[in-house]
Amino acid sequence: xxxxxxxxxxxxxxxxxxxxxxxxxxxxxxxxxxxxxxxxxxxxxxxxxxxxxxxxxxxxxxxxxxxxxxxxxxxxxxxxxxxxxxxxxxxxxxxxxxxxxxxxxxxx
Amino acid sequence: xxxxxxxxxxxxxxxxxxxxxxxxxxxxxxxxxxxxxxxxxxxxxxxxxxxxxxxxxxxxxxxxxxxxxxxxxxxxxxxxxxxxxxxxxxxxxxxxxxxxxxxxxxxxxxxxxxxxxxx
Numbered sequence: 001x002x003x004x005x006x007x008x009x010x011x012x013x014x015x016x017x018x019x020x021x022x023x024x025x026x027x028x029x030x031x032x033x034x035x036x037x038x039x040x041x042x043x044x045x046x047x048x049x050x051x052x053x054x055x056x057x058x059x060x061x062x063x064x065x066x067x068x069x070x071x072x073x074x075x076x077x078x079x080x081x082x083x084x085x086x087x088x089x090x091x092x093x094x095x096x097x098x099x100x101x102x103x104x105x106x107x108x
Numbered sequence: 109x110x111x112x113x114x115x116x117x118x119x120x121x122x123x124x125x126x127x128x129x130x131x132x133x134x135x136x137x138x139x140x141x142x143x144x145x146x147x148x149x150x151x152x153x154x155x156x157x158x159x160x161x162x163x164x165x166x167x168x169x170x171x172x173x174x175x176x177x178x179x180x181x182x183x184x185x186x187x188x189x190x191x192x193x194x195x196x197x198x199x200x201x202x203x204x205x206x207x208x209x210x211x212x213x214x215x216x217x218x219x220x221x222x223x224x225x226x227x
Contacts, residue, residue, distance in 0.1 A: 033213035102152035
């Protein structure tokens with residue numbers, strides 16, 4: 001089955017830019033979706049179809065996808081962005097939904 | 109407003125069965141694929157199962173296949189997850205989530221229900 005690889009943790013100072021990667025074999029041809037999960041809360045969709053933002057998600061959140069890596073970028077990071085972030089794709093072979101292992105974003 | 113509310117979790121002995129439910133409101137339930145996703149303590153999200161908008165297509169994750177059955181009732185606006193032969197590794201928060209048919213992403217999630225498998 002398809003495997004998504006994320007770094008376990010990313011740290012960034014307030015106001016700086018955080019980049020969270022999601023690696024997968026030829027992931028650039030897939031649609032990647034990103035979820036934010038704050039401690040003790042349910043996941044929230046922050047990016048879908050690689051680059052689109054749901055209503056209510058700040059423009060500071062953006063996404064890209066090319067080659068073997070998709071990236072979630074959070075600009076002007078604030079304390080409220082501290083959370084776990086998960087990438088997700090559809091595995092066309094099995095029809096399963098696949099999540100990456102998650103990345104803990106720490107705001108220093 | 110759009111809402112998903114899970115129920116049915118609890119403490120269960122290994123080998124027993126459990127049925128989780130998710131009640132949907134605020135949207136046209138029959139237009140959405142529904143998912144169950146679980147999260148073991150301190151671990152990441154793991155997709156469990158999906159059922160298509162009309163109930164005709166079912167898929168299960170490899171870790172639960174053969175022990176889990178997903179079902180839905182488009183009149184009651186509910187989706188259920190029957191888990192049999194529970195194992196300690198099934199201990200997790202179980203979330204239901206909706207996916208607009210064919211969109212391939214989950215745009216609304218419930219708050220989850222906790223299942224603890226312990227003797």
